[in-house]
Amino acid sequence: MKERNNTGWLFVLPAALLLGLVGLIPLITVINYSFFEIFILDRRFWVGTEWYNEIISSGRFWASFGRSTLFSTFVLAIQIPLGIAIALCIPKRQFWVGLALAGIALPLLVPWNMIPSLWLSLLNPDTGIIGRIMAAFGWSAEWKMSAVQTWAVIIIMDTWHWTSLVVILCYSALTTIPASYYQAAAIDGASPWQVFRHIQLPKLHYVLLMAVLLRFMDSFMIYTEAFPINAGGPDGATMFLAVDLGEEIKAFNYGPSAARSVLYFLIVLTVAWLFTKAQNKIDAPEAPRAT
Amino acid sequence: MLLRLLPYIKATGLILFLGFACLPLVQMTMISFIATLPQPGTEVGSLTFGNYANILSDPNLRAAFGNSIAYVLINICITVPIAIPAAYAFSRMSFLGDKHLFFAFIAFRITPPVVLTLPIFQLFSALGIVNSVFGIALAHCLFNLPISIWILQGFISAIPKEQDETAFLDGYSRPRFIWTFLLPQIAPGIAVTAFFCFMFSWVEVVFARILTTTNGKPISMAINALFGFQTDIGLVMAVTVASMIPGAVLVFSMRHHLSRGFKVGKI
Numbered sequence: 001m002k003e004r005n006n007t008g009w010l011f012v013l014p015a016a017l018l019l020g021l022v023g024l025i026p027l028i029t030v031i032n033y034s035f036f037e038i039f040i041l042d043r044r045f046w047v048g049t050e051w052y053n054e055i056i057s058s059g060r061f062w063a064s065f066g067r068s069t070l071f072s073t074f075v076l077a078i079q080i081p082l083g084i085a086i087a088l089c090i091p092k093r094q095f096w097v098g099l100a101l102a103g104i105a106l107p108l109l110v111p112w113n114m115i116p117s118l119w120l121s122l123l124n125p126d127t128g129i130i131g132r133i134m135a136a137f138g139w140s141a142e143w144k145m146s147a148v149q150t151w152a153v154i155i156i157m158d159t160w161h162w163t164s165l166v167v168i169l170c171y172s173a174l175t176t177i178p179a180s181y182y183q184a185a186a187i188d189g190a191s192p193w194q195v196f197r198h199i200q201l202p203k204l205h206y207v208l209l210m211a212v213l214l215r216f217m218d219s220f221m222i223y224t225e226a227f228p229i230n231a232g233g234p235d236g237a238t239m240f241l242a243v244d245l246g247e248e249i250k251a252f253n254y255g256p257s258a259a260r261s262v263l264y265f266l267i268v269l270t271v272a273w274l275f276t277k278a279q280n281k282i283d284a285p286e287a288p289r290a291t
Numbered sequence: 292m293l294l295r296l297l298p299y300i301k302a303t304g305l306i307l308f309l310g311f312a313c314l315p316l317v318q319m320t321m322i323s324f325i326a327t328l329p330q331p332g333t334e335v336g337s338l339t340f341g342n343y344a345n346i347l348s349d350p351n352l353r354a355a356f357g358n359s360i361a362y363v364l365i366n367i368c369i370t371v372p373i374a375i376p377a378a379y380a381f382s383r384m385s386f387l388g389d390k391h392l393f394f395a396f397i398a399f400r401i402t403p404p405v406v407l408t409l410p411i412f413q414l415f416s417a418l419g420i421v422n423s424v425f426g427i428a429l430a431h432c433l434f435n436l437p438i439s440i441w442i443l444q445g446f447i448s449a450i451p452k453e454q455d456e457t458a459f460l461d462g463y464s465r466p467r468f469i470w471t472f473l474l475p476q477i478a479p480g481i482a483v484t485a486f487f488c489f490m491f492s493w494v495e496v497v498f499a500r501i502l503t504t505t506n507g508k509p510i511s512m513a514i515n516a517l518f519g520f521q522t523d524i525g526l527v528m529a530v531t532v533a534s535m536i537p538g539a540v541l542v543f544s545m546r547h548h549l550s551r552g553f554k555v556g557k558i
Binding site: 006014097098102103223 | 294297301302304305308309311312313314315316317318319322369373374376377379380381384385386387389392394396397398399400401402403404405406407408409410411413414429430432433436437440441445465483490493494495496497510511514515524527528531534535538539542543546547549
């Protein structure tokens with residue numbers, strides 16, 4: 001049992017103050033703005049919930065909400081299983097581990113605004129490696145015109161960028177499993193699938209929680225990577241929530257964009273909250289543990 | 292049959308994934324060695340080290356590297372010392388509202404940066420820290436602090452509780468216990484945390500863009516500034532390659548900590 005002791009607050013205070021400054025104050029400002037029509041930041045009019053009514057009744061918001069949800073679903077369905085699989089493939093020998101980890105982590109180290117440029121140059125039929133191969137086979141990619149292909153490019157790019165994070169997290173969790181577990185499993189004649197299901201997967205529990213949450217949230221707010229690929233096109237097919245919001249902010253519609261931000265934040269918060277609720281339900285049956 | 296093939300399947304899978312991960316980087320490195328704009332002495336399309344030489348001769352780019360390193364270091368120096376006591380409290384103590392507070396912290400990690408850009412810009416200009424590396428370092432605490440607390444909490448929870456109690460019986464105060472007993476034990480955890488702070492902070496662009504309109508530009512923004520009417524793609528790619536070197540060195544030197552495994556706590 002943890003000790004009940006409110007001195008814990010003293011230890012958390014610096015963190016709470018810092019997050020209050022860079023997080024809470026801006027958040028309250030955004031909520032405040034969302035109720036105003038703003039010309040210049042000093043001259044504004046109270047409009048109540050007008051922006052909210054407008055946004056919720058507009059098809060545009062719900063369409064971009066749907067697109068973002070679909071995109072996150074794809075991202076999770078691909079990256080989480082792939083990440084686990086690759087983590088299981090990393091060899092045991094120390095030297096190769098170092099090389100494999102460094103190679104896997106490389107995509108995470110590219111400045112985000114360069115990622116679209118990298119992929120565009122890769123897909124270029126004149127100079128890019130993939131572009132040339134495709135041209136040699138006579139395949140012409142019409143990905144600027146076709147919604148399916150633009151989606152494919154963005155999903156592949158995102159998978160390239162972020163699967164590594166899932167791999168590193170899962171790999172770290174897998175190495176905490178004591179060797180005796182595997183020896184016991186070998187004596188019992190467990191198949192690799194049984195070892196995975198009953199030894200490895202339970203150990204990945206919390207790491208996967210973190211990975212799923214991070215991947216869901218970051219893919220839900222994809223902006224820097226998606227916008228340069230096709231500017232939300234073709235025909236708005238890749239107008240994700242954050243891309244849409246970014247356009248609004250660029251157009252200096254502070255009031256509506258603040259309202260949109262608040263809705264956006266509430267959605268993300270609700271999903272995270274539901275997620276932890278579900279997590280607690282899964283945890284509950286094994287509650288009487290001696291930890 | 293399939294069982295005996297398993298090691299080969301694993302190796303093939305890993306190599307395919309590494310190939311996929313490195314393909315865009317191979318392309319990038321190749322272009323970075325090609326002269327893409329006419330320059331005295333080199334033909335367009337010829338092999339050259341000129342792009343890398345241009346990084347060194349451009350004061351803006353050199354400054355950008357300095358800025359990036361400075362803000363990431365400042366960020367780590369702010370985040371880690373603040374995260375350690377908080378992680379300790381979340382791991383060991385139960386206090387009023389602890390679960391809600393932890394969730395509130397995590398909520399800031401998952402808040403989309405676009406949502407907060409405008410007010411953060413206003414707040415920071417009121418504080419006079421726009422266009423400075425300190426401003427970016429502070430803004431990045433928004434997502435680095437929660438993740439650091441989360442990771443460190445896992446490490447601290449992995450240490451047996453009895454140890455704390457023995458130390459308190461011996462008359463150690465809590466801060467002194469943290470300093471003399473806890474810190475050496477969670478040193479790998481601190482390294483992993485600092486590594487994650489580096490990774491998320493080095494490549495971030497949304498805050499870096501709005502907070503550096505004229506001055507203090509990090510590498511990512513300096514690359515953006517290179518795009519123009521006539522873009523020297525070779526130079527752009529060379530800067531990107533150079534920007535990845537510190538991270539790659541860091542991952543390689545961190546490999547033992549990362550492969551020794553770390554625990555992640557529940558929310």
